[in-house]
Amino acid sequence: MLKARLLTAFVLLPMVIGAVWFDQPLPWLTVLVVVWGALAVSEFYKTVSKSATGPIPFTAFGIVMTVLLIISPHFKTDNLLPILITIAVVVPIFGMLMRKNKGDAFASWAWTLAGIFYIGWLLSHFVLLRDLEMGREWVFFALLVNVASDTFAYFIGKTWGKHKLAPSVSPKKTTEGALGGVLGAVLIGLGLVWLFGLPINYGVAILLAVLVSIFGQFGDLFESLFKRNMAIKDSGKTLPGHGGFLDRIDSLLFAGVIVYYFVVLFVN
Numbered sequence: 222m223l224k225a226r227l228l229t230a231f232v233l234l235p236m237v238i239g240a241v242w243f244d245q246p247l248p249w250l251t252v253l254v255v256v257w258g259a260l261a262v263s264e265f266y267k268t269v270s271k272s273a274t275g276p277i278p279f280t281a282f283g284i285v286m287t288v289l290l291i292i293s294p295h296f297k298t299d300n301l302l303p304i305l306i307t308i309a310v311v312v313p314i315f316g317m318l319m320r321k322n323k324g325d326a327f328a329s330w331a332w333t334l335a336g337i338f339y340i341g342w343l344l345s346h347f348v349l350l351r352d353l354e355m356g357r358e359w360v361f362f363a364l365l366v367n368v369a370s371d372t373f374a375y376f377i378g379k380t381w382g383k384h385k386l387a388p389s390v391s392p393k394k395t396t397e398g399a400l401g402g403v404l405g406a407v408l409i410g411l412g413l414v415w416l417f418g419l420p421i422n423y424g425v426a427i428l429l430a431v432l433v434s435i436f437g438q439f440g441d442l443f444e445s446l447f448k449r450n451m452a453i454k455d456s457g458k459t460l461p462g463h464g465g466f467l468d469r470i471d472s473l474l475f476a477g478v479i480v481y482y483f484v485v486l487f488v489n
Contacts (some may be wrong), residue, residue: 229460230395241360242353247294250351250360254344255291262287262340264456269332272451276328279313283333287341294348309337316350330422340467344473346481352485358417363433363480366410367473370434373405391445399438406434420488425456430481437472444471 244400268282291303317326317434323445334344351360378398386394410430411423444467450454457465 233332233460235449237364241294244351244357248348248351250262251292251295251348254347255288256472257466258287258344259284260459261337261465261470262330264465264467265340268448268453268456269316269336269449271423275439276325278329278336279446282312282316283336287338287344289338291348294345294352300334309334319394324487326473327447333388340474341480344470346477350477350484352479353481354489355417355419358413358419359480359484360477361417362410362413362419362429363476364473365413366406366430367437367476369409370402370406370437371472374402374438377404379400382421387442387445390449391440394442403434403436406430406437425487432479432483433476440475441471444468450452 238304240249241248251300260286263280266278266283270277270280286305289305290309293305295486296479313330317330320326320329347363350356352364353359375398378395378401380392381401382395382397384396385392386396386399407427407430410426410433413419413422414423414426419426444456454464456467459465460469
């Protein structure tokens with residue numbers, strides 16, 4: 222499993238680095254996030270529709286809205302986001318009314334919105350972050366600090382973990398692993414601030430790295446809870462050692478949000 226995990230990461234890493242670094246002739250990060258987001262939300266809806274309760278989300282509509290939310294930062298129009306949100310909320314209601322089976326209508330509506338906002342809205346913050354001053358460097362900060370947190374949490378938890386962090390949600394996660402994740406995030410965060418010359422001091426860098434780690438681990442637990450409720454182990458099997466596309470971004474969804482709002486509110 223570890224070999225497969227490392228091999229997959231080795232293949233994906235150059236793709237991610239290239240997408241973040243280059244923005245001509247296309248905004249490659251947006252392209253990557255759109256493709257990944259569409260595949261992740263598709264897994265999300267497939268998982269929900271196969272659950273014991275069986276509500277059927279409006280999958281095609283949800284995928285389209287997810288893509289539109291992700292690319293929306295490229296369109297500098299004040300009214301676009303409210304329009305998209307309104308469409309996301311209202312259009313599935315008409316779908317509910319037209320379905321023959323109305324027993325799970327509201328569940329279908331709610332799960333459709335959940336996929337759109339959980340994946341599409343949260344992922345759009347990476348596009349927003351890349352568009353800021355030093356956006357390339359801030360995106361790398363969010364990604365690499367998150368990866369460091371995940372990696373340190375995995376190895377420290379596997380080696381020294383004894384105290385369960387949230388056994389009812391994710392039995393394998395430990396408090397030692399969580400603290401190790403925070404430590405890894407801080408170490409890499411400090412190194413990236415020095416390497417990239419980011420406009421924050423080391424104290425602020427520690428705070429931001431801790432927040433990325435904590436919220437990233439929260440995102441991981443959130444998806445674990447989702448999978449436990451759906452009675453599955455992974456959202457998919459596409460990425461060897463990692464599961465599905467949603468499994469790979471469960472913590473990243475929150476990392477991009479934290480870094481974006483931190484930079485907007487306290488740095489820029």
